[in-house]
Amino acid sequence: MKWIPNFNSSNSLRVIFVIAVFILLFLSSIAYKHNQDLNESSKLVMHTYEINIQLERLMSAIKDAETGQRGYIITRNARFLTPYIYSRDKVNTSFIRLKKLTADNPVQQQNLQNLFKLIIQRFVSFENCLKYSDPKTYDKRKLDNHMFGGRILMENIRFKVDEMNDIEKKYLSSRLKIYDAEISLSPLFSISLFLVALCFILLAYRQISRDIERLKVFNKKLLISSGLIAESEAIGKFSTWQWDLDSQKIDYSDNQFRLLGFEPNAFVPEKETFLDFVHPDDKETVSKSMEGILQNKQLPFVYYKIMLPSHEVRYFKTTGKLLTDQQGSKILLGINFDITDEHLLNIELQERNKELEKSNKELASFNHVASHDLQEPLRKIQTFISRVSDADKAVMSQSARDYIAKIEVSAKRMRVLIDDLLLFSRTNTTKKEFIKSNLNELLENAETELTEIIDEKKAVITASKLPKLSVIPYQIEQLFINLIGNSLKYSQPDIAPQITIESEKVLSADYPDLLEQDVKKFHKITFTDNGMGFDPQFKETIFVLFQRLHSKTDYPGTGIGLAICKKIVDNHKGHIIADSTLNKGSVFTVFLPD
Amino acid sequence: MQKNALYILLADDDEDDRLFFKDAFEEIKIQTNVDFVHDGMQLMDHLHDPENKLPDILFLDLNMPKKTGKECLIEIKKTERLKNIIIAIYSTSSSEEDIEDTFIQGANIYIKKPSDFNTLKKIINEVVTVNWHYHTSGLNRDNFLLRLK
Amino acid sequence: MKLFIKFDINTICSLYLKQNLEQQNINFTTLGFGEIEIADNLDADALETLKNNLSPCGFEIVENQKSVLVQKIKDAIIELVFMDDSNNYKSSVFLAEKLNHSYGYLSNVFSEVTYSSIENFIILQKIERAKQLIIINEMSLTEIAFLLNYSSVAHLSTQFKNTTGITPSAFQRIIKKRRENLK
Numbered sequence: 001m002k003w004i005p006n007f008n009s010s011n012s013l014r015v016i017f018v019i020a021v022f023i024l025l026f027l028s029s030i031a032y033k034h035n036q037d038l039n040e041s042s043k044l045v046m047h048t049y050e051i052n053i054q055l056e057r058l059m060s061a062i063k064d065a066e067t068g069q070r071g072y073i074i075t076r077n078a079r080f081l082t083p084y085i086y087s088r089d090k091v092n093t094s095f096i097r098l099k100k101l102t103a104d105n106p107v108q109q110q111n112l113q114n115l116f117k118l119i120i121q122r123f124v125s126f127e128n129c130l131k132y133s134d135p136k137t138y139d140k141r142k143l144d145n146h147m148f149g150g151r152i153l154m155e156n157i158r159f160k161v162d163e164m165n166d167i168e169k170k171y172l173s174s175r176l177k178i179y180d181a182e183i184s185l186s187p188l189f190s191i192s193l194f195l196v197a198l199c200f201i202l203l204a205y206r207q208i209s210r211d212i213e214r215l216k217v218f219n220k221k222l223l224i225s226s227g228l229i230a231e232s233e234a235i236g237k238f239s240t241w242q243w244d245l246d247s248q249k250i251d252y253s254d255n256q257f258r259l260l261g262f263e264p265n266a267f268v269p270e271k272e273t274f275l276d277f278v279h280p281d282d283k284e285t286v287s288k289s290m291e292g293i294l295q296n297k298q299l300p301f302v303y304y305k306i307m308l309p310s311h312e313v314r315y316f317k318t319t320g321k322l323l324t325d326q327q328g329s330k331i332l333l334g335i336n337f338d339i340t341d342e343h344l345l346n347i348e349l350q351e352r353n354k355e356l357e358k359s360n361k362e363l364a365s366f367n368h369v370a371s372h373d374l375q376e377p378l379r380k381i382q383t384f385i386s387r388v389s390d391a392d393k394a395v396m397s398q399s400a401r402d403y404i405a406k407i408e409v410s411a412k413r414m415r416v417l418i419d420d421l422l423l424f425s426r427t428n429t430t431k432k433e434f435i436k437s438n439l440n441e442l443l444e445n446a447e448t449e450l451t452e453i454i455d456e457k458k459a460v461i462t463a464s465k466l467p468k469l470s471v472i473p474y475q476i477e478q479l480f481i482n483l484i485g486n487s488l489k490y491s492q493p494d495i496a497p498q499i500t501i502e503s504e505k506v507l508s509a510d511y512p513d514l515l516e517q518d519v520k521k522f523h524k525i526t527f528t529d530n531g532m533g534f535d536p537q538f539k540e541t542i543f544v545l546f547q548r549l550h551s552k553t554d555y556p557g558t559g560i561g562l563a564i565c566k567k568i569v570d571n572h573k574g575h576i577i578a579d580s581t582l583n584k585g586s587v588f589t590v591f592l593p594d
Numbered sequence: 595m596q597k598n599a600l601y602i603l604l605a606d607d608d609e610d611d612r613l614f615f616k617d618a619f620e621e622i623k624i625q626t627n628v629d630f631v632h633d634g635m636q637l638m639d640h641l642h643d644p645e646n647k648l649p650d651i652l653f654l655d656l657n658m659p660k661k662t663g664k665e666c667l668i669e670i671k672k673t674e675r676l677k678n679i680i681i682a683i684y685s686t687s688s689s690e691e692d693i694e695d696t697f698i699q700g701a702n703i704y705i706k707k708p709s710d711f712n713t714l715k716k717i718i719n720e721v722v723t724v725n726w727h728y729h730t731s732g733l734n735r736d737n738f739l740l741r742l743k
Numbered sequence: 744m745k746l747f748i749k750f751d752i753n754t755i756c757s758l759y760l761k762q763n764l765e766q767q768n769i770n771f772t773t774l775g776f777g778e779i780e781i782a783d784n785l786d787a788d789a790l791e792t793l794k795n796n797l798s799p800c801g802f803e804i805v806e807n808q809k810s811v812l813v814q815k816i817k818d819a820i821i822e823l824v825f826m827d828d829s830n831n832y833k834s835s836v837f838l839a840e841k842l843n844h845s846y847g848y849l850s851n852v853f854s855e856v857t858y859s860s861i862e863n864f865i866i867l868q869k870i871e872r873a874k875q876l877i878i879i880n881e882m883s884l885t886e887i888a889f890l891l892n893y894s895s896v897a898h899l900s901t902q903f904k905n906t907t908g909i910t911p912s913a914f915q916r917i918i919k920k921r922r923e924n925l926k
Contacts, residue, residue, distance in 0.1 A: 375686055380610050382709035387617075415709065419688075426689065441912070444897060448904060474690055623858075694913065698920040704908070723859060727867060729801075730817075737874040739917070741908025 279305035634661020
């Protein structure tokens with residue numbers, strides 16, 4: 001179903017989120033590393049300072065020993081020897097600690113070894129000083145030597161200790177420098193990464209909020225249109241249903257319930273229960289089409305009857321189509337129309353049509369039979385009159401002869417009337433077969449029919465080329481005969497009739513009042529004569545049946561001829577008009593559709 | 595001219611028309627032998643009877659009871675023995691379609707019943723004359739089509 | 744299957760005649776114009792037998808001189824109308840030359856015997872030929888009119904209609920529908 005808008009952002013959103021998460025993870029790992037480094041560096045500082053302390057302890061222990069030794073030497077009080085004795089332990093302890101502490105640094109180890117050597121020497125010197133300061137073994141010279149030596153050793157020790165401290169300090173400072181460098185970079189890096197992540201998240205947020213907006217808009221539109229659809233269903237008396245072929249769930253629109261005579265959502269629609277609503281006559285047809293749906297993927301129009309719960313019968317028309325949406329699920333969409341009103345109207349129309357046809361037929365046959373059957377007795381009358389021979393007439397009285405003459409005249413008139421009536425009825429009743437005909441040929445035939453009168457009146461007929469049209473040939477021929485015949489009949493006395501027939505193509509738009517606008521082009525055929533014309537105020541009435549402008553004694557005529565012309569032109573969905581100037585001539589214009 | 599009298603058969607249910615016909619044939623110069631039948635069934639019985647001589651010209655009214663002229667026409671044209679008879683439709687109808695239809699069904703002549711006796715005489719005279727021409731001049735009978743008003 | 748057969752009446756007739764005469768052992772020579780000369784004289788019986796044999800096919804032994812001449816005139820006219828370059832001949836001249844009589848005399852004899860004129864007969868034959876040409880359906884009405892020496896199609900139509908009472912196109916229509924009926 002293509003009308004669901006594709007929100008592409010969902011994919012990009014996912015990507016953004018993943019990136020942000022990765023960035024965050026990365027950031028936290030950096031923070032962790034930073035933490036670790038801090039730990040390391042503080043450990044390192046502690047390490048260095050511990051070495052420093054130990055070295056100072058060492059120094060102070062030796063100093064203690066020295067002070068103790070000096071005190072003893074001076075006072076010979078054994079109490080002064082106590083720190084000297086303990087100092088040895090302290091030195092050892094410190095030394096052991098130092099050894100551990102400098103385990104990783106071979107240079108320091110070496111230094112330590114050297115220091116230890118010095119310390120040993122100092123203690124030897126101490127021993128010696130003690131030994132030589134003892135009154136028992138007093139030796140001033142050796143004592144002084146060892147004291148001086150001791151002092152020099154002290155200086156060396158001090159020197160060594162300082163050296164070791166320096167080394168440690170340098171070591172520390174270089175490591176600290178490295179850490180500093182690292183530390184100074186991390187924050188910037190982290191902050192920029194953080195900012196990037198923040199950007200991404202902001203982007204994502206913006207996209208999400210935009211999508212939500214769009215969704216809202218679409219939602220609103222959907223709500224409105226589903227509301228409109230429901231309304232239009234109710235107004236238009238149709239309804240829709242959806243059958244999800246995968247889940248076999250059927251959904252009825254609200255109006256579908258109403259059309260079946262229930263309130264919306266009155267029951268759960270099922271495939272099987274639908275047939276319950278169908279009129280027993282149509283149950284089979286409907287169930288067959290329902291089977292057919294699945295095979296054909298669509299439902300051609302099915303017409304059937306429904307019985308409402310109120311037992312009212314309604315006429316339905318249903319069609320459907322199988323739709324597959326983007327996810328591939330198949331939904332059958334069905335549309336029902338309640339065509340009861342149209343159906344009933346249709347039936348009524350059909351009935352009326354039938355009645356009209358019947359009455360038309362009756363009229364037509366009455367017309368035809370009347371004219372036809374009237375001819376017979378008339379013919380007999382005329383024939384028997386003609387049997388009255390001249391010999392017979394010679395022995396009749398004058399009045400009898402006159403009467404016979406008058407009977408003859410009336411009979412002739414009746415004959416003409418009946419002939420024309422018959423012709424009039426025939427223009428209606430004969431089956432209307434339209435054949436593409438060459439109007440020039442039909443005109444020629446018409447002229448041949450009228451040859452006698454044409455020769456008698458020395459008439460001249462000029463015709464321009466007439467088109468080929470789809471017409472009823474007999475009728476058009478009759479049309480021409482009538483029109484030309486009229487022109488000949490009503491010619492001016494002593495003036496040879498001149499009849500001009502012209503044809504041209506015109507657009508119906510040029511004659512909006514006259515012609516049907518649904519046909520674009522018409523052929524306009526004009527019959528112009530130089531006859532006696534007629535008063536133009538009668539130009540419409542002359543086409544009326546039995547309307548005549550002259551008395552029958554002046555000009556023979558039945559008043560049917562032009563009515564026949566009009567009927568013929570009407571049969572062809574055309575139009576005929578007449579115009580004239582008295583004593584100048586007349587123009588009859590025939591419009592025939594292309 | 596012909597040695598034998600022309601055998602004419604008229605099928606018409608109308609008494610007056612038969613009378614006119616008889617009188618007309620009596621008044622023309624040509625020697626003829628005229629017979630009448632009153633309706634379609636009688637006509638076909640007469641024609642099918644092998645004892646009866648086949649007419650030289652058959653005048654056939656269309657509006658007849660029991661069997662219409664058109665039905666007779668079709669039946670005659672289907673019968674081997676009868677299909678070469680010259681048939682002249684003699685009718686009151688002047689509808690073009692009817693006329694053409696009878697020609698299509700095989701009629702040779704179409705005559706509209708005139709309302710003047712002299713016209714009738716002229717018509718039958720012409721029919722007989724033309725028929726004789728066809729007879730003696732080796733003209734194709736299938737193409738013999740004549741329409742008289 | 745539908746076949747269109749064109750046949751020559753003259754050939755058929757002479758063949759039939761020949762068969763009949765040979766059957767009766769009559770020696771004969773054809774003089775043309777439907778005229779045969781028999782070597783010996785036939786007696787009444789033989790003549791009667793011959794008549795009876797020939798009449799089923801419409802043969803008649805013409806025993807009248809004037810009738811013979813009329814028959815010759817008719818044959819000549821038929822020949823004139825049915826030949827292809829008939830336009831070059833004027834009918835009166837043609838007949839006079841062919842039959843060795845003045846046209847006036849021929850005309851009189853014809854009218855006396857047939858009660859109708861040569862002109863009428865010519866028209867009848869021309870229309871007859873027109874009908875045949877229409878049936879064969881290979882020429883248009885204009886071509887037919889030209890072949891038969893009419894000044895225009897209208898002229899042909901008029902004469903056709905005067906002779907038969909229907910127009911050539913109506914005739915065409917009828918023949919066509921007759922054919923369809925037979926199918």
